[in-house]
Amino acid sequence: MGRSMNHEPCPDISGGIFRWLPKRFLKFVTVRNIIMVLLFLFGGMFLFGVLIVNYFQKRAYDDIFRSEKHDQRESFERILQLEGSAIRNFVYDYTHWDEMVRFFKMPDRKWADDNIKEAIATYGVQAVWCFRLDGDLIYFVAESGYHWLETIPGLKDDVVRVLADTAFCDFFVKCGDGFIDIRGATVHPSSDPERLTPPQGIFVAGRVWDKKFLNQLAEIIGGEFILGNAGDDKTDDDPGRGMMVLTHVLHDSQGNPIGVLKLKKVLRVVEEYRGWSRHNLAIILLGAGLVFVILIFALTKFVTGPLTDMVNALDTKHPVYLNRWQNRPCEFGKMSRALIKFFAQEDELRKQKEEAQRYLDIAGVIIVALDDKGRVVVINRQGCEVLGYEAEEIKGKDWFENFLPEKQRAKTREVFQCLMQGQEAECAVWENPVLTRDGKERLIYWRNVVVRDDSGRIVGTLSSGEDVTEKRQIEDALRNNEAKLRSITETMRDALVMIDDEGRVVFMNPMTEKLLGYRSEELMGKVFHEIVAPERYRPLYREKFPHFARTGSGAAVGETLELPALRKDGSEVPVELSLSAFNWRGRWYGVGVMRDITKRKQAERALAEKAEELRRSNQELERFAYIASHDLQEPLRMVGSYVGLLARRYKGKLDQDADEFINYAVDGVTRMQRLINDLLAYSRVGTKGREPVPTPSGEVLKRALLNLKVAIEERNARIVCCEPLPVVLVDDRQLEQLFQNLIANAIKFNRQPVPEVEIMAERKDGLWVFKVKDNGIGIDPKFSERVFEIFQRLHTREEYPGTGIGLAVCKKIVERHGGKIWLESEPGKGTTFYFSLYPAEEEKEG
């Protein structure tokens, strides 16, 4: 039920007044977002208003700018006109003067200096030129510092050309970084105001528009005057800064523009006006921004923040989100308190529900209620799970027809009818299989009660059913196991006894009765060792048993022991006892398997006796060989010595036969003695050998080779030793003998001009295998065993002298050290003897 709540579909969000929004945007319709949007709208409108006001202000400002500029232009034009009219009047006055006419007719420098030079400064003119009509300059005068004006290129021609047509000329000439305002006129007598008479000469005045002049202008009108080239006459006003630009184009003599005079001026009125309006705008915007920020802050702090917490708390059902609010007096505080109360109630409810659910789950039984027709009214989840259907698929259906195996239906329905008739006691429990959705059968153990209505009429049944399928299978398996175990214990050939932690027999098999002679009932429940252990062992058992009872361990546990057991008839039987322990429900039990080993014991004893006998006899034999060979020496020596004495004293004095007999006797004695010595040496390998110790075999080999020095040199033999040879566990004197015998043989049984013997060792299966290889006559493989037997020879004494003891001694030495000796040979090519020895302890570890 708890789970279904989580999967409840979300209620359809219609969106209210926002229902026109596409569905996926509805999640953005939150109080916060709405207020934010409204705030932004408000801000936008505010901004829009400000912009409109600003627009009109700008228009007003532009008007002011324009009219101001217009005024300025008038002043500008006027001052230029004034400046121009001064020089124009000067030229006019002088060219309409009879004195001047006379001057041209009769130039008088003094007169000119007095009248013209003086006038220059007065009229603000920098230079005056007087040309004849043909262009001759008859007089020039300039303000000091302006004498360079005398030679302006092209001035004469321009003036002459222009004044040929008109009475006056007015143009600009470019010079240096400035311009010169040139004004000229033809000279006429004063009686000719219309200047209709032929001109008498040309009078030209020049004013230089240089920095000084511009400064003079600036002082009058303010602003900044700049001279520019022709074409540089754009009016780049900057109303934003209140900056106005006025221009006046300067023309040359042919009417072409050659320059421009600009006036740049900041209109102070405009600037002040503008400054004021910008300031206002800034204040308004700042104020509006502040209000906006405060609104956002307030919104977050007092509305959307708490709202989010409320939503989170409701979402997660976790009151931790409400901690901040629950003590506030505002609506959110009230809401928090209400929510906390609600959560607590809900939690309580949930706990109760879960607990109830848990009880039902723990019960783990099927609960089915049927109506009087056998239709399912109620089924719990366990029931659904066992059957493999959803509750809805089961409810209302006939229980017997749908959920029972066919062959069980009739029988089970009978039980149902019986219940419906009120025979509750008879049908309280019933076991029958049910049919699951996938066609399997589960065995259910039912407990049934009837359901009655208020009037006491039986209206249905209520059953709780336990799925016992596995239980029955386990029971079956248990029964089978038990039968198997019983068969094993009953038929096994060993006695099996199980005791508890007090030593009492809790189980024994029939073989135990046979082995010990007690009947089962005589031992069951009795302390086993008090009956079966022989009297002398009981104190030991009594002492050790408590330890076993506590820990389940002991010296005998897990071991197989041989000990005597006491039979009922008082006799003892040797048994082999295997003891094991196991813990069951906190108590230790012991299981002992006993086997009668009387026969084996006898066999073992016999075997041990035989072995001891053998050892003794071997020892005796060795002693015998030693003593015999030792004591045999004595009489033999007598025989030998006196036969020798005989030979010495009487050789040639007796007959020839006697000499020969004596020779044979001497020879026989010598051989006999050699045999005895060899036998003695052979027996001494066993009796006089010393304990094997780690021995460097290389050094032993050197000693052996030293012993053989004569033989080696005589035969010119070559001995190759593949160093290094290992350290082995051996009696060094016997190893020396071993090397000596093998190498001596290798040289002896060799017909090569240079007998070669090679000695090496290699590690094999944890042993060191030595190899003594020669290039001698070789040994027929069929004799490869026989050569190691004592006094066995393959050649006559005449071919190779010797008694045939050497290899027998070798074999005995190697075998005494636990090794093996063998050979490989190819007759005619050579023989290789191998023998193995144990490595020294430290080498084993390596």
Added chain:
Amino acid sequence: MSENRNGDPVEILLVEDNPGDVRLTQEALREAKVRNNLHVVGDGEKALAFLRREGEFHDAPTPDIILLDLNLPKKHGQEVLSEIKSDPVLRRIPVVVLTTSKAEEDILRSYDLHANCYVTKPVDFEQFIKVVRSIEEFWFTVVKLPAGE
């Protein structure tokens, strides 16, 4: 025949119970180059008595060399050797131990009784003579014995 440094015959004490060996020794010494007096005693006790001039040996000479068989009745040759070598006077007399076998010699060596020489009794007479000769040469011509003896 040569003599010892005083020109006197060499006094030899043979301790040997086997008459066969005694005879052999006598025979061998007869053929020796050195003039010698061979005194023979049959057991260890008598040998010590001879050396100490006790009883019947009160006038016995001090031998120049002792040939000692080991296998003796009453007192074993080992004991005799040990007593000779523990006596401050007698210890100066060189002792040649006659052994039956190499094996016996090994055992004796292990007792470390300071015999001056070990000789294995040879099987034939020729060898026996060689042995006796080698003893002679060794003791009377090569080795300088302590002065005054």
